[in-house]
Amino acid sequence: MTLTPPVGAQAELTSQYTGSVMNTFGPPKRVFVRGEGVHLWDADGNRYLDLLAGLAVNSLGHAHPQVIGAISAQLSTLGHVSNFFATPTQIALAEKLDALVTANAPGLPARVFFTNSGTEANEAGFKITRRTGRTRLIAMDGSFHGRSLGALALTSNPAYREPFEPLPGDVTFVPYGDEAALAEVLDDTVAAVILEPIQGENGVVEPPAGYLAKVRELTSAVGALLWIDEVQTGIGRCGDWLASSASGVTGDIVTFAKGLGNGFPIGACVATGPAATLLGPGSHGTTFGGNPVGAAAGLAVLGIIERDGLLQRVHEAGERLAASITALGHPRIDHVRGRGLLRGVVLTEPIAPAVADAALAAGFVINAPRPTVVRLAPPLIVPDAELDRFVAALPGLLDSV
Template identity: 85%
Template sequence: MTLATPGTQAALQARYDNALMNTFGPPKRVFVRGEGAHLWDADGNRYTDLLAGLAVNALGHAHPQVIAAISAQLGTLGHVSNFFATPTQIALAEKLAGFVAANDPELPARVFFTNSGTEANEAAFKITRRTGRTRLIAMQGSFHGRSLGALALTSNPAYREPFEPLPGEVVFVPYGDADALAAVVDETVAAVVVEPIQGENGVVEPPSDYLAMARDLTAAAGALLWIDEVQTGIGRCGDWLASAASGVTGDIVTFAKGLGNGFPVGACVATGPAASLLGPGSHGTTFGGNPVAAAAGLAVIGIIERDGLLARVEAAGDRLADGILGLAHPGIAAVRGRGLLRGVVLTDPIAPAVADAALAAGFVINAPRPNVLRLAPPLIISDSDLDAFVAALPGLLEAT
């Protein structure tokens, strides 16, 4: 299907270079349309989207019921400011609070809405300051956002160093190392911040008991446990929270990405005593919690529940991982992750070249590390689309 005349993409890329700040580098493609798990570029080429806008488009592109929910809400009430409340805002907060407190249903939970994961983590950062302590423990390999506060908790020197000094008193420890964490958590620590799976670090999981150990350590020290579910939550790993299986309840949990299926929405959820640490005047947002974003979030959750997508994500993720491992390709060392957040670990540092070859072949993936391919397709992706990628993967590896 051709959606534009040949050469349109090159012209649009030239206009991009003249109009946008060079914060992302030149775009690899200019996309003009999406439907389900597929995208079309400005020259009419079709792609299978195995990245979902960095784990954002949980229900794929142009999902009709999400569009209907957003349109209906916008046609009724679009924005009122946070001097007032709306039914959609309240209903989405109740849903998210229930997800976070699922392992401890009697625990009170309260929500602060934002527009992104970075903003959700900024709100969480401010909550930790209300404890009266300033020392924070974060993980090597972590990623929590690009604002100054979120960046202070992100361990990548290339991101951090150009903007130092950064706020906070942050200590980084090896991810998944319980002994290293125990050595630094004491009564001076405000919070430990941890991702259940480190997506930007190449889809890395800690030992299965790591979050429970972190919960015990923080509780003993009177510190908060802050779980960043921005990439892993809302069904991405086969449950509402990737941390749920550990049995722990975070004092703070942050969400975004898949919650709005592309409509900007994030949330910072606090439980127990932490739920009351922010009071009137201590934080705010103009657009956070607006009724249209809340309607998008409710629609996404409702569709995941109705269509049984949590179970589907587990089955599809296992099929994808088993298929890749079943290739027995010498260039593939392992497949990491859970559900539909997977990292294909390569034996050589050729992941960026493989991602480029995949794009040329009609598959959208990315390379968060030199030897890791990240796959985070829409939760609605078909078996046939997954199988097509698995079948193509050996050729992509050998094309580099």
């Protein structure tokens, strides 16, 4: 199927967008008006297979009836009360997230601070580290933790950082996956080491086997916190509740967002052990974080993933997808990396943005986080037949650029 560029209603809406919205994202490639399951429709009526899920957000697809039902029921009962008060949904979601984070360490105390996004969750994590009495932080080359000033200080991309310097310090960057480089700069002046189990924005990059366990060992030896950013990799995206749990590691700080609300804005910063008590009354706050509607969305998402056995499904679908792409033997495909349904198709040439554009024209939503990498992060419910349809089209998309 070949789709025409934006015309008609879509072209008019795009013009309105550029005249009214700050130009932080560039002009939109499409204007979408409806979603159902794993499909999207634009303003001109064209249908697309969504293989990006709103950047790993819509884990249960679009317009999931039970998520909609949970949000609607909560909103019609109680929508917002501020954090001077609590709600049963907030408490229930907090208990579930605390249990997920401490699954490898039963009995370890844990507490959550709710936010509206991954960036805000990381801001909360940053403030926790400052309460240790230390100020040094170690982050990873290739990292991405958000765009607010605190989160940006931990993000390695100079193009993102430099226009907004000076940023909160004192942050040292080391090569991702390099134990020796980390050990060389890690001492008892370091408050925390922050890392992603898989670097999504860097092109779906995994560290060597055993790396997370080694980082846990190194941080514990000097009394530094281990801060794991699971904003993109958590809530089943990689086939486990946390991508880091497969390493047997428990973070002192773990941050979530994206897939937790299936499109409803919600994030969370969970702290464990002594770190769980570092923020006290007045040390941090939020107006909307932990509101009962967001909590209802999070509870619904977790319940559906568990009920439908989606963690195992993600393992199987991800392995099948990677094997199918590899089996194409296309000369422009180097290899496929990642876990579960977070996959990077690594190309032999810097043509990934053009491939993403060709895919969009053909009715597939993907993206290119790096010039040589196409990222796939479809809803966790995506049928095999739809993945097969994309794989069958991929050689033609690669050949077209």
